[in-house]
Amino acid sequence: MSKRQSIPERLGHDFLRALYHMIHTIRMYQDNNQLVRTSVSSFQNILHQLTAGGDISIVLYRSRFHLGGEKLPYRRETAVVVYNMAEFFSKRGIGSVNFLASSRDALPENIISFTRLFNDAIKYENPHQWLEQKLSEQEFTWVEISPKQDNDTTYLSESIEDNRYEKAKRMYFHAIETVKEVANKASHGMVGLRKSRRLAQNIVELIQEDEALMIGLTTLKDYDDYTYSHSVNVTLLATCLGRHIELSDLSLEHLTICGLFHDLGKVDLPKEILLKSGALTDKEWDLMKAHPFMGVRKILMLNATPSLRSRIILGPFEHHLNPDMTGYPRTLFIGHLSLIGKILRIADVYEVLTAQRGYRPISLTPDEVLRKMWGEAGKSFDTILLKRFIHMMGIYPIGSFVELSDGSIGLVMDYPDETERALPLILRLVNDETGSWQSGDLIYLADQIIKDDTDRLNIVRVIPQTKLRINPSDFFLHLK
Numbered sequence: 001m002s003k004r005q006s007i008p009e010r011l012g013h014d015f016l017r018a019l020y021h022m023i024h025t026i027r028m029y030q031d032n033n034q035l036v037r038t039s040v041s042s043f044q045n046i047l048h049q050l051t052a053g054g055d056i057s058i059v060l061y062r063s064r065f066h067l068g069g070e071k072l073p074y075r076r077e078t079a080v081v082v083y084n085m086a087e088f089f090s091k092r093g094i095g096s097v098n099f100l101a102s103s104r105d106a107l108p109e110n111i112i113s114f115t116r117l118f119n120d121a122i123k124y125e126n127p128h129q130w131l132e133q134k135l136s137e138q139e140f141t142w143v144e145i146s147p148k149q150d151n152d153t154t155y156l157s158e159s160i161e162d163n164r165y166e167k168a169k170r171m172y173f174h175a176i177e178t179v180k181e182v183a184n185k186a187s188h189g190m191v192g193l194r195k196s197r198r199l200a201q202n203i204v205e206l207i208q209e210d211e212a213l214m215i216g217l218t219t220l221k222d223y224d225d226y227t228y229s230h231s232v233n234v235t236l237l238a239t240c241l242g243r244h245i246e247l248s249d250l251s252l253e254h255l256t257i258c259g260l261f262h263d264l265g266k267v268d269l270p271k272e273i274l275l276k277s278g279a280l281t282d283k284e285w286d287l288m289k290a291h292p293f294m295g296v297r298k299i300l301m302l303n304a305t306p307s308l309r310s311r312i313i314l315g316p317f318e319h320h321l322n323p324d325m326t327g328y329p330r331t332l333f334i335g336h337l338s339l340i341g342k343i344l345r346i347a348d349v350y351e352v353l354t355a356q357r358g359y360r361p362i363s364l365t366p367d368e369v370l371r372k373m374w375g376e377a378g379k380s381f382d383t384i385l386l387k388r389f390i391h392m393m394g395i396y397p398i399g400s401f402v403e404l405s406d407g408s409i410g411l412v413m414d415y416p417d418e419t420e421r422a423l424p425l426i427l428r429l430v431n432d433e434t435g436s437w438q439s440g441d442l443i444y445l446a447d448q449i450i451k452d453d454t455d456r457l458n459i460v461r462v463i464p465q466t467k468l469r470i471n472p473s474d475f476f477l478h479l480k
């Protein structure tokens with residue numbers, strides 16, 4: 001392959017988006033429709049720019065597109081387009097489309113005919129073969145297609161997919177191990193904070209890159225001991241909230257460490273108390289109420305600079321205190337809660353109420369949890385922060401299962417548009433023949449707005465997780 005100038009990332013995404021819109025409008029309307037004309041002309045416009053340096057190939061490899069030999073990086077705004085285009089190529093057994101430089105001279109009618117053939121190929125037993133034959137019969141000299149070949153890495157600059165899910169999973173499990181290590185060793189005075197700080201920086205970075213995935217990860221509730229996964233989940237939720245109120249990177253790092261360490265004091269509590277399903281006795285309750293204080297004792301034993309230590313003590317101490325200073329531990333020394341304390345309080349309660357544990361089956365769906373919390377705004381939670389938290393999680397919080405108007409079931413994955421918190425990106429789930437749920441297509445509800453009322457999809461209701469017996473985190477991590 002000849003060396004060509006690398007393609008600007010935005011142009012690559014615009015090209016894929018234009019191709020996607022063109023395919024869809026051509027499928028829905030006739031050739032002379034104005035929408036078809038516009039979509040073809042936008043496509044040609046970008047094709048013109050791309051082929052200025054010669055032929056341009058678009059290759060699907062391991063669910064990712066490569067344009068001119070370079071992988072198109074993941075971008076949240078185009079995730080739906082990429083996903084659906086990957087499906088479109090895969091279902092037709094097509095691995096790549098090569099637009100030759102001569103495609104610059106193709107007439108709009110030619111582009112439309114090619115797109116119709118590409119669309120129709122799905123009706124035939126061997127779509128790729130059928131399409132190839134049609135292209136040669138009708139003398140399409142400006143475009144070439146190749147079958148899907150996932151094992152062929154020769155034409156790619158990169159053979160190993162750097163997987164964002166792998167990165168997220170590694171971080172999550174590393175965080176669990178770190179909290180565990182600190183919890184078990186802190187009392188012996190052997191633990192420094194270098195590792196935790198590096199982890200915190202990594203978490204902050206991942207949240208800045210891929211917030212929805214991080215929120216999705218917090219649906220992982222039963223990895224290892226609940227106290228550890230709870231601590232990591234609270235950390236992720238709290239740091240996401242910190243990002244939404246535009247805390248500096250350094251403050252986010254401190255907030256992350258506070259999240260990881262907020263329940264260190266629980267680790268030494270007897271399991272019978274932590275897992276008790278009935279009411280605690282007075283003595284047990286006294287022990288429970290001491291855990292923020294015990295946690296701070298551990299933090300004080302860490303080998304950290306006095307300035308860092310002073311920044312990570314208050315939050316864990318305050319995380320069960322309410323803005324009106326009720327809650328525990330009772331204290332006369334503090335007049336009002338710190339920002340980190342208030343953030344942790346919100347993340348902590350949301351996490352606990354959405355978790356299912358053996359002794360306490362989930363009774364509330366995530367949106368009901370938010371409503372319940374909103375009922376306590378001002379009393380148990382800082383009102384402004386809680387409002388920001390609810391906005392961040394969306395009307396149907398990320399990780400909720402929903403029933404759609406066509407009767408299918410979906411999982412809320414993201415709210416790609418910051419200003420539109422009622423129209424999520426939904427992964428439709430399909431029940432395979434063994435009765436287990438698998439990933440289906442991705443639907444962005446904001447795209448549904450343009451459709452007429454009859455075939456427009458919307459959310460009918462939220463479904464309790466216990467009803468489906470599936471773990472949302474499997475889908476966020478692409479395990480299904």
Ligand SMILES: [Fe+2]
Nearest residue numbers: 262263319320
């Ligand atoms: Fe706690």
Ligand SMILES: [Fe+2]
Nearest residue numbers: 234262263348
């Ligand atoms: Fe907690």
